[in-house]
Amino acid sequence: MAERTARRLTRRSLLAIGAVGSLTALAACAGATTPFVSPGCTATVNGSSDLRDLEQAGNVAIIVGEALRRGLPPRAATIAIVTALQESKLYNLDYGDADSVGLFQQRPSQGWGTEDQIMNPWYSAGKFYEALVKVDGWQTDTINDVAQKVQRSNFPHAYAQHEDVGRIWASALCGFDPAGVTSVDNKNATGNPEVLREFVVRVWGGAIPIAINPDGLSFTVGSATTAWSVALLCMCLGSQAGLVGLRVGDMTWANSTSQRATWAGQNAVDPTVVTATCRTA
Structure with a gap:
């Protein structure tokens, strides 16, 4: 007590x-x-x-x-x-x-x-x-x-x-506002893409194929709405995963410890892949 x-x-x-x-x-x-x-x-x-x-x-x-x-x-x-x-x-x-x-x-x-x-x-x-x-x-x-x-x-x-x-x-x-979330994370946590993989599997089950990359994960999605939902949810969990970058189609985001980094690129084509990059040693 x-x-x-x-x-x-x-x-x-x-x-x-x-x-x-x-x-x-x-x-x-x-x-x-x-x-x-x-x-x-x-x-x-x-x-x-x-x-x-x-x-x-x-x-x-x-x-x-x-x-x-x-x-x-x-x-x-x-x-x-x-x-x-x-x-x-x-x-x-x-x-x-x-x-x-x-x-x-x-x-x-x-x-x-x-x-x-x-x-x-x-x-x-x-x-x-x-x-x-x-x-x-x-x-x-x-x-x-x-x-x-x-x-x-x-x-x-x-x-x-x-x-x-x-x-x-x-x-x-829920994915209805492309590039609708940005983040500042100065914790410099060790990269742990498993945090993001477990989250996506828990939410979407096997509906989203996941590829393991040397420095993160790639998610194959069926719609632009799902792509942005996956990406922005991962961003909210990024501090736990040591997230340093995201790519959704032609748009990219890179973590900054000192400013609210905006998304770069054009949201011209419906994305089919979301890539999450985590910190490496």
Whole structure:
């Protein structure tokens, strides 16, 4: 109990001091001679952007990945992201109100699973979707109201404030916005392409053939939408895999530790191959 309490206090301190929200939160740095570029992933859709740190980006990838694995539409992913933003700010918390834990602050005492199960983001996202699809009208009712029917929160109108951000991430990571995510990663982690391979296999099974390259992986895809979904989800997990580059058709991205590197090239031809390059020793 003492150890868990210490972890909770540490997490609360980190959230209070260093949690990254939207890009507007960085505006105060604009006047600095050498602006600090916060590590993390930025999604941009129709001119609107949102920045999440590397931990949040990894969790939002799992939330979207689980929706894709279940064959659910982007709206389901949007509702799940909105809910996790409100409940945990996309952090996998080991504390909460009463016995609530995890991305969605699900409660073991309310039948969501054991604490260990709920602390697994794949499990908790899956349980959320199981409950979501049982809600009458979840595909058409307002996102806030649908989320509330799943969560039964004491703050029934709080989900609405996150709807725009949820749509940005769901649209980009489901592959509908080519080059819709960029990243800054200064952790310099050892290359581990297995992280990306396991993720893609978990989401798409054997539907996407994967070739192992000396410095990464190549994914053969059936559509441009799938290509961009694979690439941008891999980018969100890139810090764990030591990702340093991506190619989608004729477009390329290379990681920078100091600036938000944009995608280069033209999105002129529907891509059939996504290549992920990881750091080598």
